[in-house]
Amino acid sequence: MLKTKHMLACLGLMLAASFAAAQAVQTSGTLVIVPATGEVKHANDEANLTFMIEEQDKDKAAAASRVNQKMKQGMEILKRADPQAVLSTHGYYTYAVYPDEQPQPRSNGKLRQPSGWRVGQYLEMKTGNLQSLPKTVAAAQRVLALNGLRFGLSEATAKQLDAQRIDATYKNLTERIASIAKAMGRNPADAVLDTVDFEGSGNYAPQAFAAKTMRAAVADAAPVEEPSFEPGETTLDMRVVGKVRFR
Incomplete structure (x- = not known):
């Protein structure tokens, strides 16, 4: 019993010494x-939107003509709906479309012929008119497809x-x-x-x-319900x- 009390007393002294040392640390x-x-x-x-149009046809010129026409129509719709919006086009592409065929031996020597052409273009729009944005987008979607939407400051x-x-x-x-x-x-x-x-x-x-x-998939004149945005x-x-x- 005396030995245990002595050990506890020593431990208390050591803790007190450590606390005093900590208090004495100079800062x-x-x-x-x-x-x-x-x-x-x-x-x-502010909203940043990406619209797009894509057409596919056996005739490359026909596909390109429809893309050019619909992009022009879409831009005119957006300008009328939101005159203050900033528009910029980009990403015009033309790709060959090939039919699904079984692989032919290399010795055949024939080059694959495209079955058609895929043509498309993108349109960027930046606007601060968020109140009318659903109506504006719905009007544009009669011709163009909405491909992306991002809100910010x-x-x-x-x-x-x-x-x-x-x-x-x-x-x-x-x-x-x-x-x-x-x-x-x-x-x-x-x-x-x-x-x-x-x-x-x-x-x-x-x-x-x-x-x-x-x-x-675009319907030229079909009405589109207004989308909901937050x-x-x-x-x-x-x-x-x-x-x-x-x-």
Whole structure:
């Protein structure tokens, strides 16, 4: 019994000594690296759409003519429905279509002949008129196929939010510095901010998407019900690293 009490007493003394040593650790001149983040959210106010048209015919010229005509019609519809929209065409393609045949011996020497041609083109549209977007898309879908849709923030809105994003990030940095000072047993006023390194994370950058080739079944004059869209919101974030030295 006496031996057990002696061991417990020794253990208590050792813990007390360790605690005292920890309390005696000097933090003057300590350099602390403090990461922090900040973010702001805002409703999306811009839409980027991809339309396409594709035609297939035994006559390459006939397929190309129908594509050219329908793309022109689709652009005219979009311009009437949304005069402020920015349109740009891209990705014009022409592919040979071959029949499904059994493999022939190489000694045959005959070249495969195409059974037809597939011709298509893509159209990009950028607009801030989200209120009329369903109606605009439905009108265009009478001629063109909707191949992609992405909502985001306009450049003007993103610039306006930049100051708020910086404020939120710096506020988080000062809060973390105060918490670290408290954990070290120091007064936050003793912390001297030596360096602040703002780094844009890039996570909010919209990812470029490739338009996939697909066959569009288009009815020239058939009415199309309006689609439903929810623009959602975008989060802009920022990362900062601060170097803090305690006096």
